[in-house]
Amino acid sequence: MRYLFKKHMIKDRLQEIIEQAVLTCRQEGLLQSAAMPAFAVEAPRNKEHGDFATNAAMLLAPAEKKSPRDIARLLVDKLTGNSTIVERIEIAGPGFINFYLQHEAWCSVLEELEQQGERFGSTAAGSGIKIQVEFVSANPTGPLHVGHGRGAALGDALANILAFAGYEVQREYYINNVGIQMQNLGKSVYLRYLQLLKQDVEFPDGLYRGDYILGVAKEVILKHGERFVKSPEPEALPFFTDFAATLIMSGIKDDLAQFGVRFDNWFSEKTLFEQGAVQRSIDELKARDLAYEHEGALWFRTTRFGDEKDRVMVKEDGTTTYFASDIAYHREKFSRGFARVIDIWGADHHGYVPRMTGVLQALGIAPEGFNVILVQMVNLLRSGVPVAMSTRSGEFVTLKEVMEEVGKDAARFIFLTRRSDAQLDFDLEVAKKQSDENPVYYVQYGHARICSITSFAREKNIPLPAFHDINPYLLSAAEEIELIKKIAQFPELVLGSAQAFEPHRISMYLMELVGMFHSYYSKHRVITDDLNMSRARLFLINGIRRVLRNGLTLLGVRAPEKM
């Protein structure tokens, strides 16, 4: 268990040493200010600036009324000789303190990597914290499209990453199987059914016109024949609604499974009504004078909690709104004991955020516990020409079609290489045409390449060595040290990605790491006549492979052994 934290050791130790130096200076009267500045210890972008750098002196400067460089000199005085891993310390630029580490400090990373294997990169940061990620949650009124795919990839990867960072994660899909849209769905299928059986009926506007509706209707005929032709409409509709929702939902589940997305819980909106949860929420709000009647409807005073206007929960006709269900649903979620609940929504729902945070405030839930990630639109293009998408008109490209056309891995990687709050252009032709140079293949190729070298070595009677079988000091080429440093960054990268809810950091990192590997590969031969060197390098590149594989797994992308 202890080694779980060991990987942060270098950075954490520097942090401690610096704090200690500040305290010592203070005791000796060299520094006056009382507060410890929130200084950073980070790997500088430019490697000439050392392995780690801190801005501590610059942050102390204003309070001390001294120049940052003068303060840096004071600190460095107390820092030197205080650590075995530091080779030298320099003051640079406006007052940065740069640390240059001994080669030895990095070798321990390779040992940890071996010990942790597929757990390398994980931390215990979220240990004991229950967190829920609710995503996709598309209405079962039609198949998933690319926009849902983006949310699916994001939610799935985020859940993986959070779990890797130690959180106890539940993945949930909320099924909106109640309401007028469901009735429209049933009616759409019913009318198509009648049309297929040569009945002369109108198909009014506002219903679902997609081809998949026809497919559902055919399925009804297949399973139940013509028996509904003669039933009166009000009797037939509930059956059609239910049948369609079930069939479409199972299609959604299939698509998600094919996309590599898994859920722990499928939460049905209907159960909120069956168990009276919606009514209970409404009653509670009424009792607390947070609800009032106006023009025949029942309103929630969301304006009390920062919303721009109050919102209707029960309509004039007596039916409840989607919002009413959501109140009950989120109340229910938090009652399950999650410290944090993350909702991933399409950005077109952003107007909904203030009223939901208002609801949670009204329910006495701390706002930090509720996080909405808004996923911006996907502009689907084909050779630069927008592809129209609308569920009702039936003109859209489904997630399934995209997967079949460009592949699961490429699609996921494209979604996960961008921040979620920026719109995304997804050009089908580009994603396909560039398949040879697509970043996902660049990363996967690196992984396959390492596998190939490893099996080549095995043929030469050099099995994959263990850490204690190699001499890590042989890995002293500049590229090798850079690679080891890059590997060492992985755990904190995962943690940062988890805490910022930003899976794309993983993709970016993997591209950088694999780029360094490809470059290394063409400069240095791994398997040579020098057995010890071959072993050391073989160990190193397999460490890279391990990180690539762990990272790709978090993203839900395959790490192939051959390409």
Next chain:
RNA sequence: GCGCCUGUAGCUCAGCAGGAUAGAGCAACGGCCUUCUAAGCCGUAGGUUGGGGGUUCGAGUCCCUCCAGGCGCGCCA
């Protein structure tokens, strides 16, 4: 009109809760396979970070303002 998101190389995007000389990949140009995978590597070129103010030792990053694009502002879901 109000609100949210975005604006970085010709194109698609990064830039790690302000840090040092803004980076990749495509596209362009020039090189590299008789030895471990050329889906690769090396090099060249490409930028007033949408414009303008401000905050400070320091701004692509924070604040204000203007411009442009997207989305949202129903007793819809």
